[in-house]
Amino acid sequence: xxxxxxxxxxLRQLLVEMFEVDPSAISDDAKLYEDLDIDSIDAVDxxxxxxxxxxxxxxxxxxKAVRTVEDVVNAVSDIIGTP
Amino acid sequence: xxxxxxxxxxxxxxDFYFCRIIAAGVGFxxxxxxxxxxxxVIFPLISLMSADRRSAMLRCRRCIQMSFRIFIGYMSWVGxxxxxxxxxxxxxxxxxxxxANHPTLIDIVFLISMIPNATCIVKASLxxxxxxxxxxSWAGYIPNNEADTLMASCEAQLADNANLVIFPEGSRSVPxxxxxxxxxxxxxWLRSRCDLSMVTIRVNPLTLAKHQKWYEVPYDRxxxxxVVKGERLAEDAESDSNSxxxxxxxxxxxxxxxxxxxxxx
Numbered sequence: 001x002x003x004x005x006x007x008x009x010x011l012r013q014l015l016v017e018m019f020e021v022d023p024s025a026i027s028d029d030a031k032l033y034e035d036l037d038i039d040s041i042d043a044v045d046x047x048x049x050x051x052x053x054x055x056x057x058x059x060x061x062x063x064k065a066v067r068t069v070e071d072v073v074n075a076v077s078d079i080i081g082t083p
Numbered sequence: 084x085x086x087x088x089x090x091x092x093x094x095x096x097x098d099f100y101f102c103r104i105i106a107a108g109v110g111f112x113x114x115x116x117x118x119x120x121x122x123x124v125i126f127p128l129i130s131l132m133s134a135d136r137r138s139a140m141l142r143c144r145r146c147i148q149m150s151f152r153i154f155i156g157y158m159s160w161v162g163x164x165x166x167x168x169x170x171x172x173x174x175x176x177x178x179x180x181x182x183a184n185h186p187t188l189i190d191i192v193f194l195i196s197m198i199p200n201a202t203c204i205v206k207a208s209l210x211x212x213x214x215x216x217x218x219x220s221w222a223g224y225i226p227n228n229e230a231d232t233l234m235a236s237c238e239a240q241l242a243d244n245a246n247l248v249i250f251p252e253g254s255r256s257v258p259x260x261x262x263x264x265x266x267x268x269x270x271x272w273l274r275s276r277c278d279l280s281m282v283t284i285r286v287n288p289l290t291l292a293k294h295q296k297w298y299e300v301p302y303d304r305x306x307x308x309x310v311v312k313g314e315r316l317a318e319d320a321e322s323d324s325n326s327x328x329x330x331x332x333x334x335x336x337x338x339x340x341x342x343x344x345x346x347x348x
Binding site: 017018019020039040041042045060 | 231234267326328329331332
């Protein structure tokens with residue numbers, strides 16, 4: 001994962017494979033809880049997955065403020081330091 | 084003329100309607116006083132007479148179970164409601180999860196009155212409410228606000244042989260809306276793989292539902308019917324994908340279909 005586009009694509013795959021999200025429902029401003037049915041337990045699983053993919057520690061508190069797909073991309077990209 | 088109108092307007096209000104309103108009010112007062120008495124007098128005394136925190140907690144749970152039996156006895160004796168249960172013997176377990184649909188405010192009273200060593204997940208505000216604070220904390224009920232530790236607390240209490248009551252809807256059912264279960268209970272069951280009981284609660288006519296006030300008593304006396312199904316259904320609900328989040332979705336869907344079928348049957 002180098003670019004924001006990579007992160008976006010990885011997230012899309014995780015959402016579809018892990019959480020049975022309908023790919024057509026995923027857009028940048030889709031809300032995780034309301035639109036994609038991702039609950040707090042899923043969010044923790046998602047953090048664990050990103051942690052093992054990036055090898056970086058991810059503070060769960062950062063993810064608490066996350067609401068949309070775009071927010072996740074921003075949070076992950078801040079952590080791994082993509083341009 | 085006036086008399087006729089009066090007669091018409093009350094004719095649909097059956098089963099001592101006005102008496103039932105008063106009895107419901109008295110019931111709320113008794114519940115509150117009971118909470119104060121248990122929380123500030125009885126349970127501290129029990130605690131003084133118990134060897135440790137855990138044995139005090141078990142005695143307090145037993146005491147709440149008995150109090151709720153008395154409370155249900157009051158409600159049926161004064162005619163607020165009638166009730167029946169099928170399969171009560173299936174609730175006599177240890178370290179099990181009990182899931183139920185949640186049509187009314189007093190579902191938990193029925194369930195805890197019938198389950199030995201029962202614990203449950205409670206709204207965090209009950210830990211602040213003066214009437215409920217004592218009992219919920221002495222009995223070690225699990226507040227729902229600690230998201231990071233909630234799952235671990237539930238697992239710890241199951242491992243300690245408590246029977247954990249969960250309403251997977253998270254809050255009372257919204258009347259006339261389809262049931263919507265959250266997935267936390269399924270996650271917990273997948274992790275612990277403990278015994279599971281499913282309790283369907285049917286209430287007709289509906290009373291003490293979400294957004295309903297205590298004095299909005301139905302015109303006919305409500306009947307509560309509880310049906311317990313055992314673990315066989317839990318095996319049916321098993322799922323063998325490698326992803327816990329997919330399994331939790333599958334199981335939650337199965338539970339949701341089960342309850343929906345049962346309450347509309």
